[in-house]
Amino acid sequence: MEKIxxxxxxxxxxxxxxxxxxxxxxxxxxVDNISxxxxxxxxxxxxxxxxxxKSTVLHLIGCLxxxxxxxxxxxxxxxxxxxxxxxxKLRNQKIGFIFQFFNLYPxxxxxxxxxxxxxxxxxxxxxxxxRALEILEIVxxxxxxxxxxxxxxxxxxxxxxxARALINxxxxxxxxxxxxxxxxxxGHKIMELLIGLKKKATVVIxxxxxxxxxxxxxxxxxxxxxxx
Amino acid sequence: xxxIDYLKFALNNLTTRGLRSWLTVIGVVIGVAAIVxxxxxxxxxxxxxxxxxxxxxxxxxxxxxxxxxxxxxxESKEPGELDARDLKVIKSVEGVIAAAxxxxxxxxxxxxxxxxxxxxxxxxxxxxxxxxxxxxxESGRFLAKGDRGVAVLGYKIAKESFDKEIYIGSQIxxxxxxxxxxxxxxEFGGLGGSNEDNSIYLSLEDAEQYAxxxxxxxxxxxxxxxxxxxxxxxxxxxxERLLISRQVTEDKIDFSVYTPKMITEVVLNILNTINLxxxxxxxxxxxxxxxxxxxxxxxxxxxxxxxxxxxxxxxMTNKEVLNLFLVEAGLIGLVGGILGIFVGxxxxxxxxxxxxxxxxxxxxxxxxxxxxxxxxxxxxxxIIFALLFSISIGIVSGIWPARRASKLEPVVALRYE
Numbered sequence: 317m318e319k320i321x322x323x324x325x326x327x328x329x330x331x332x333x334x335x336x337x338x339x340x341x342x343x344x345x346x347v348d349n350i351s352x353x354x355x356x357x358x359x360x361x362x363x364x365x366x367x368x369x370k371s372t373v374l375h376l377i378g379c380l381x382x383x384x385x386x387x388x389x390x391x392x393x394x395x396x397x398x399x400x401x402x403x404x405k406l407r408n409q410k411i412g413f414i415f416q417f418f419n420l421y422p423x424x425x426x427x428x429x430x431x432x433x434x435x436x437x438x439x440x441x442x443x444x445x446x447r448a449l450e451i452l453e454i455v456x457x458x459x460x461x462x463x464x465x466x467x468x469x470x471x472x473x474x475x476x477x478x479a480r481a482l483i484n485x486x487x488x489x490x491x492x493x494x495x496x497x498x499x500x501x502x503g504h505k506i507m508e509l510l511i512g513l514k515k516k517a518t519v520v521i522x523x524x525x526x527x528x529x530x531x532x533x534x535x536x537x538x539x540x541x542x543x544x
Numbered sequence: 545x546x547x548i549d550y551l552k553f554a555l556n557n558l559t560t561r562g563l564r565s566w567l568t569v570i571g572v573v574i575g576v577a578a579i580v581x582x583x584x585x586x587x588x589x590x591x592x593x594x595x596x597x598x599x600x601x602x603x604x605x606x607x608x609x610x611x612x613x614x615x616x617x618x619e620s621k622e623p624g625e626l627d628a629r630d631l632k633v634i635k636s637v638e639g640v641i642a643a644a645x646x647x648x649x650x651x652x653x654x655x656x657x658x659x660x661x662x663x664x665x666x667x668x669x670x671x672x673x674x675x676x677x678x679x680x681x682e683s684g685r686f687l688a689k690g691d692r693g694v695a696v697l698g699y700k701i702a703k704e705s706f707d708k709e710i711y712i713g714s715q716i717x718x719x720x721x722x723x724x725x726x727x728x729x730x731e732f733g734g735l736g737g738s739n740e741d742n743s744i745y746l747s748l749e750d751a752e753q754y755a756x757x758x759x760x761x762x763x764x765x766x767x768x769x770x771x772x773x774x775x776x777x778x779x780x781x782x783x784e785r786l787l788i789s790r791q792v793t794e795d796k797i798d799f800s801v802y803t804p805k806m807i808t809e810v811v812l813n814i815l816n817t818i819n820l821x822x823x824x825x826x827x828x829x830x831x832x833x834x835x836x837x838x839x840x841x842x843x844x845x846x847x848x849x850x851x852x853x854x855x856x857x858x859x860m861t862n863k864e865v866l867n868l869f870l871v872e873a874g875l876i877g878l879v880g881g882i883l884g885i886f887v888g889x890x891x892x893x894x895x896x897x898x899x900x901x902x903x904x905x906x907x908x909x910x911x912x913x914x915x916x917x918x919x920x921x922x923x924x925x926x927i928i929f930a931l932l933f934s935i936s937i938g939i940v941s942g943i944w945p946a947r948r949a950s951k952l953e954p955v956v957a958l959r960y961e
Contacts, residue, residue, distance in 0.1 A: 380955040381955040404856065404862070
């Protein structure tokens with residue numbers, strides 16, 4: 317893994333990042349040569365209209381997809397050309413995800429969903445249950461620990477998702493439209509929770525909601541795959 | 545990820561799709577049950593037949609006339625009859641202890657008011673020596689040298705063939721000639737009653753007039769008792785001597801020489817061929833079960849695409865996803881295997897019981913271990929084989945869908961609706 321000297325306060329640096337999707341004979345440039353850096357322990361909002369490429373950027377920097385060209389440095393380490401297994405390990409240990417549609421595993425209860433990253437990394441059951449219960453308490457949903465996703469409200473599900481994102485003490489948390497599927501009251505509470513997370517990790521929020529973006533320490537605006 | 549967690553995940557997924565999982569398991573159960581039942585019955589049959597044939601006596605050699613049996617397991621290629629000269633030649637072979645010729649035919653036998661067409665067997669006093677322990681006398685005695693006008697009856701002839709039971713001292717009429725019954729044999733057994741139970745034994749001289757059974761007017765067969773440890777060698781020697789005395793060549797041989805061991809081999813070969821055919825049918829049903837597993841797993845991968853995306857987003861590697869699906873498929877195979885073995889045992893046990901019912905009181909019932917009919921042989925090897933085989937079937941059928949699941953791109957899987 318290539319290491320570069322990034323500034324100490326940088327969690328992530330992106331250099332000339334490009335993503336081209338090949339659709340039959342048509343090439344679609346979803347991300348077009350963008351560069352930016354994300355400071356540690358800050359809340360960053362990536363904004364843009366639908367189809368602007370902001371979700372693609374999140375998938376690339378969140379190790380869910382690979383760039384066509386360009387470099388991504390997470391904690392100074394180039395992660396843009398790692399193989400699938402190394403990317404999976406990074407997602408497990410350094411990255412937390414919060415999705416618009418929560419993406420909880422439907423066959424597991426809230427507690428087990430939070431434990432999921434620890435199950436994958438082989439943490440013993442007793443230890444992972446203790447940690448998961450602690451985090452569920454932090455996000456204020458410990459009493460619903462043994463409920464399944466379909467027994468929880470949208471706000472509750474998103475809290476479980478936040479707890480799951482936090483369980484491995486990640487360096488960076490990516491939230492893709494985290495309040496997009498919630499009513500305004502629940503949305504506010506979730507945003508408060510997310511803003512508070514910057515004490516523990518860097519938080520990158522993808523949104524097209526200006527109100528949410530106002531909570532951010534830095535806003536990166538994207539249009540047609542480019543930073544504007 | 546720990547194996548126990550794979551198991552928990554797999555069980556969770558399988559129980560969630562309860563009915564479909566059970567239907568898939570049933571496919572495996574049918575295949576495994578068929579294999580277990582067929583193998584256990586096949587093995588049991590082989591054991592029983594080996595014991596049955598062994599009881600015929602490993603010290604016996606048979607010579608049959610070409611006119612009686614040609615082709616198949618018999619060596620004779622041309623029709624031919626055996627007579628007193630052949631008997632003399634056989635008796636002169638070193639190692640032969642006793643030789644008993646058979647004359648066979650059918651005749652109308654009358655006792656009381658009933659007349660039946662029955663099997664007549666002409667034998668001499670040596671027959672009892674040759675047959676040894678395989679026959680026994682229920683009452684009276686067997687034929688002795690010089691006996692004329694007397695008959696020994698097979699068990700069923702005495703007990704069942706006529707309106708009333710025949711006892712020692714009774715007179716029976718064979719085509720207008722009277723015979724005094726001097727002995728009744730013990731039941732020999734066999735499915736539906738053996739030849740021995742349904743025969744009337746006369747002296748060779750008395751039986752000659754009724755000869756002609758199966759087209760053979762002279763000796764139908766010569767049964768020989770030989771030194772046990774040299775049975776095969778003596779059988780070969782008898783053949784050589786008869787070829788010379790009868791002046792026939794091997795390619796025009798008009799008699800057959802064989803031992804119970806040879807018959808056993810032929811019968812077991814036939815049984816093996818039948819078993820192979822049945823294994824083929826069982827294998828087909830297991831393949832259908834395997835296709836069922838693959839189908840269920842493919843559907844499962846498709847339905848759970850988004851779940852796979854979730855697992856990958858929180859750090860599950862391709863290999864772990866592959867393992868997850870393989871454990872699931874293996875579990876279907878394992879459960880199907882356990883139930884299949886159980887069902888297979890029930891099927892083979894039931895068939896064994898039915899066989900025991902029909903063979904009750906026959907010699908075959910005495911041949912099984914511990915005096916019971918054992919048409920079924922269930923060995924630990926069979927259980928282990930069936931279990932490993934069913935798990936392997938599950939895993940092999942799961943490989944393709946599991947690989948498809950593991951190769952899914954997380955971002956594509958997460959977008960899947």
